[in-house]
Amino acid sequence: MAGKSEIVIYGAGMSGLVAAIDLARHGYQVTIHDREDGFGGDKTYNPSTHTTSIDVDRTSEYIGIDLSPVFHPLLRCPFYFHEAAFHPPLEVLDMYTVERGNRPTSLDSLLYAEARKLGVEFRFSSPLRKEDLGKLPENTIIACGLTPSVYEMLEIPYLRWYGWISRGEIGFSNLSWIWIDEVVTEYGYLSSCNNYYFDLLFSKNHIDEKALRKYVEFMARNEGVEHEDWRYVSGAVPLAVPDNPRLFHRGFILCGTISGAMDPFFWFGILGALVTGKVAAMAVYDRSRAVEEFSRFTRGFRRGYRFKNRVWYRIRPHVSWLEWQMRLIGPKRANRLAAFYFSNFREPFNLPGFARLGVC
Numbered sequence: 038m039a040g041k042s043e044i045v046i047y048g049a050g051m052s053g054l055v056a057a058i059d060l061a062r063h064g065y066q067v068t069i070h071d072r073e074d075g076f077g078g079d080k081t082y083n084p085s086t087h088t089t090s091i092d093v094d095r096t097s098e099y100i101g102i103d104l105s106p107v108f109h110p111l112l113r114c115p116f117y118f119h120e121a122a123f124h125p126p127l128e129v130l131d132m133y134t135v136e137r138g139n140r141p142t143s144l145d146s147l148l149y150a151e152a153r154k155l156g157v158e159f160r161f162s163s164p165l166r167k168e169d170l171g172k173l174p175e176n177t178i179i180a181c182g183l184t185p186s187v188y189e190m191l192e193i194p195y196l197r198w199y200g201w202i203s204r205g206e207i208g209f210s211n212l213s214w215i216w217i218d219e220v221v222t223e224y225g226y227l228s229s230c231n232n233y234y235f236d237l238l239f240s241k242n243h244i245d246e247k248a249l250r251k252y253v254e255f256m257a258r259n260e261g262v263e264h265e266d267w268r269y270v271s272g273a274v275p276l277a278v279p280d281n282p283r284l285f286h287r288g289f290i291l292c293g294t295i296s297g298a299m300d301p302f303f304w305f306g307i308l309g310a311l312v313t314g315k316v317a318a319m320a321v322y323d324r325s326r327a328v329e330e331f332s333r334f335t336r337g338f339r340r341g342y343r344f345k346n347r348v349w350y351r352i353r354p355h356v357s358w359l360e361w362q363m364r365l366i367g368p369k370r371a372n373r374l375a376a377f378y379f380s381n382f383r384e385p386f387n388l389p390g391f392a393r394l395g396v397c
């Protein structure tokens with residue numbers, strides 16, 4: 038068993054590293070275990086690039102780590118309903134790109150270097166296993182992201198998703214798009230950053246090759262981008278029930294996506310992982326404040342979850358109708374409406390959704 042000032046963390050992704058850094062700064066001796074053979078998160082997906090909504094300054098201040106070197110303002114992100122493009126007001130939505138994985142320009146590299154500097158110890162190729170659960174020390178933090186086997190061993194409700202991914206070097210940065218079509222329940226999107234791209238077509242249901250071809254042809258026609266090396270993957274998200282968010286579970290402290298700190302609408306998980314990494318560390322040295330902070334950051338989850346399931350999934354199959362609405366409203370008016378909405382009514386989307394660290 039570890040001593041009082043020793044903390045064990047499983048998962049050396051974003052949230053695990055933020056928790057480790059904060060605990061090391063508070064004088065704890067931290068050991069992080071990860072099933073991968075090195076840092077950079079889950080190698081099924083990483084290296085990759087993500088597009089997300091985040092207030093970089095406030096998040097940096099909250100977690101005590103300057104994130105500005107690795108987050109880059111998004112320059113362009115058309116939302117396509119079939120082939121009708123709508124250009125949302127990115128500055129109002131605080132949209133950024135960020136790189137994940139073990140390349141020197143990634144968020145993981147920045148966090149890993151800081152953790153190493155503070156003396157955090159790493160045990161790679163060391164997976165969390167069901168048979169070890171009963172033997173783990175008090176205050177063990179679980180930060181295992183989107184790995185279905187961990188949800189299963191901890192009996193955390195999850196939703197299975199399926200996706201086609203492609204990634205690699207590309208000749209542009211800080212550009213994205215989102216494609217909404219009937220072939221998937223979610224969307225296709227490309228994210229790019231540091232001359233690297235990550236393309237994902239994902240859904241709650243299996244996606245056949247015909248659907249992928251439709252997306253590939255859409256991209257070639259509308260964005261002039263083609264890539265061939267697609268791979269089929271699957272993962273878990275904590276979006277199965279409206280009360281998925283949980284800081285404590287079966288005697289463990291959870292953080293990151295597995296804690297439910299995810300936007301139930303777009304499935305953005307970056308901001309939730311960063312802030313709940315800090316909250317998980319707080320749960321070790323100031324439990325009652327951590328409880329308050331966790332509920333502050335996740336209080337929009339239930340509302341976002343209900344909107345997605347009760348409203349959006351009913352409208353979502355009618356993409357031609359959405360496309361028609363977009364054309365009827367017109368891009369300028371749609372932009373003005375989006376800007377007005379997100380400037381004035383951001384509260385329901387505090388952590389989950391377009392986030393500025395919630396409302397204090």
Ligand SMILES: Cc1cc2nc3c(=O)[nH]c(=O)nc-3n(C[C@H](O)[C@H](O)[C@H](O)COP(=O)(O)OP(=O)(O)OC[C@H]3O[C@@H](n4cnc5c(N)ncnc54)[C@H](O)[C@@H]3O)c2cc1C
Binds near residue numbers: 181306
């Ligand atoms: C394909 C894909 C695309 C995404 N795109 C976006 C996006 O564009 N914008 C956005 O905001 N969010 C996006 N997300 C969500 C976001 O990436 C995640 O929510 C976020 O990375 C989760 O951070 P985390 O700290 O919880 O976990 P991660 O950063 O994923 O880290 C989890 C760590 O746990 C380790 N691990 C897993 N199982 C075990 C085990 N049994 N034992 C030990 N270690 C284990 C993994 O190796 C990994 O290092 C995407 C997710 C995926 C999968």
